[in-house]
Amino acid sequence: DGGITQSPKYLFRKEGQNVTLSCEQNLNHDAMYWYRQDPGQGLRLIYYSQIVNDFQKGDIAEGYSVSREKKESFPLTVTSAQKNPTAFYLCASSIGGLTGVNTGELFFGEGSRLTVL
Amino acid sequence: QKEVEQNSGPLSVPEGAIASLNCTYSDRGSQSFFWYRQYSGKSPELIMFIYSNGDKEDGRFTAQLNKASQYVSLLIRDSQPSDSATYLCAVPWAGGYNKLIFGAGTRLAVHP
Numbered sequence: 767d768g769g770i771t772q773s774p775k776y777l778f779r780k781e782g783q784n785v786t787l788s789c790e791q792n793l794n795h796d797a798m799y800w801y802r803q804d805p806g807q808g809l810r811l812i813y814y815s816q817i818v819n820d821f822q823k824g825d826i827a828e829g830y831s832v833s834r835e836k837k838e839s840f841p842l843t844v845t846s847a848q849k850n851p852t853a854f855y856l857c858a859s860s861i862g863g864l865t866g867v868n869t870g871e872l873f874f875g876e877g878s879r880l881t882v883l
Numbered sequence: 884q885k886e887v888e889q890n891s892g893p894l895s896v897p898e899g900a901i902a903s904l905n906c907t908y909s910d911r912g913s914q915s916f917f918w919y920r921q922y923s924g925k926s927p928e929l930i931m932f933i934y935s936n937g938d939k940e941d942g943r944f945t946a947q948l949n950k951a952s953q954y955v956s957l958l959i960r961d962s963q964p965s966d967s968a969t970y971l972c973a974v975p976w977a978g979g980y981n982k983l984i985f986g987a988g989t990r991l992a993v994h995p
Contacts, residue, residue, distance in 0.1 A: 799982075806891060808971060808985040809927070824982075856926055871917070872983060874926035 768793045772857050772875035779844070779851065779882050787842045787878045789857035798840040799872065801856045802826060809856065815840055844880065852882045886910065887974050889986035896993055902959040904989050906972030909953070916948060916955045917973040917983065927971055931957060962993045 770791045779785045791798065797816045801809040811824030815834040829848025834840055844851045858872040888907045896902045908916070915934045919927035933939045933946040933955065945958040959966055969988040976982035 801985075806987070808887075808889075808987040811982065811984075814982055871929045871932070872919075872927075874928070877926050 770857060770859055770873055770875035772855075772878050775876065775878060777878060777880045779880060781882060782846045784843055784845050785880065787844070787855055787857075787880070789840045789842065789875060790838055791840075791857075791859045791873075791875075792838060793859055793861075793873060794837070795859035795861055795873070796837070797860045798834070799858045799860075800824075800830070800832065800840070800842045801858065803854045803856060803877075812842065812855075851880055854879050886984045887972055887986035889970075889972050889989045891987055892990040893992050894989055896962050896991070898962060898964060898993055898995050900962050900993075902962045902966065902991055902993070904957040904959075904970050904972075904991065906955045906957075906986055907953055908955070908972075908974045910974065911950075911953065913950075913953075913974045915975055916946070918944075918946060918957045919971040919973060919985075921969045921971060921988065923968070959991075962991075964993050964995060967991055967993045 773788045799814040800812040802812055803809050810826050812830050813821055813824050813832040815821035818834055818837050821832050821834050829845055831843045855878045857875040860872050886909050918931040920930045921927040931944050931946045933948045936948050936950050939946045943960045947956045969990045971988040972986040973983040976984055
């Protein structure tokens with residue numbers, strides 16, 4: 767079945783460690799996104815990518831890094847520079863990229879919950 | 884002013900009633916609007932989108948858009964306990980459709 771797979775589902779990190787969250791999609795979507803969600807808050811955009819080898823900072827990119835070497839994959843690294851990384855991280859994809867064909871629908875993975883110990 | 888604003892709730896309605904969820908947005912140029920539903924601990928899923936002023940109905944859901952007032956709402960008729968979730972309003976970023984700006988969401992609780 768087509769979809770978006772995020773791993774791990776739960777992750778614990780010690781302060782000062784970098785961690786990488788995996789996101790893989792087999793929907794053949796051009797655009798991919800990382801959102802962060804904190805309790806009682808909406809989704810905030812960390813990074814997005816509309817095409818392979820290109821990505822843009824979102825609203826809260828500080829302390830995070832991404833890569834887009836393959837269309838199917840968009841991993842997110844939470845670095846030690848991120849001061850408050852405990853959150854629910856959501857990866858998403860959409861059909862449209864630079865072609866501009868997009869209904870605005872995002873397809874989400876099941877999320878990764880990161881806790882800093 | 885936040886780009887997309889919603890009342891956080893919780894909005895509590897009895898089973899069978901109409902639930903009314905509201906969202907205001909700041910960008911007058913916004914052309915399309917999306918409602919996502921998110922169950923606790925799960926990821927959001929798209930339930931409605933609307934482009935034109937007026938109403939759009941899909942089953943028990945009706946989206947209402949008033950661009951002059953920069954206001955979009957979601958009505959859920961015959962509310963069921965399974966509708967209990969957080970409803971997120973989303974508006975494309977002015978720079979393009981591929982980036983959605985989400986509101987904080989309204990938590991809906993439907994009690995039997």
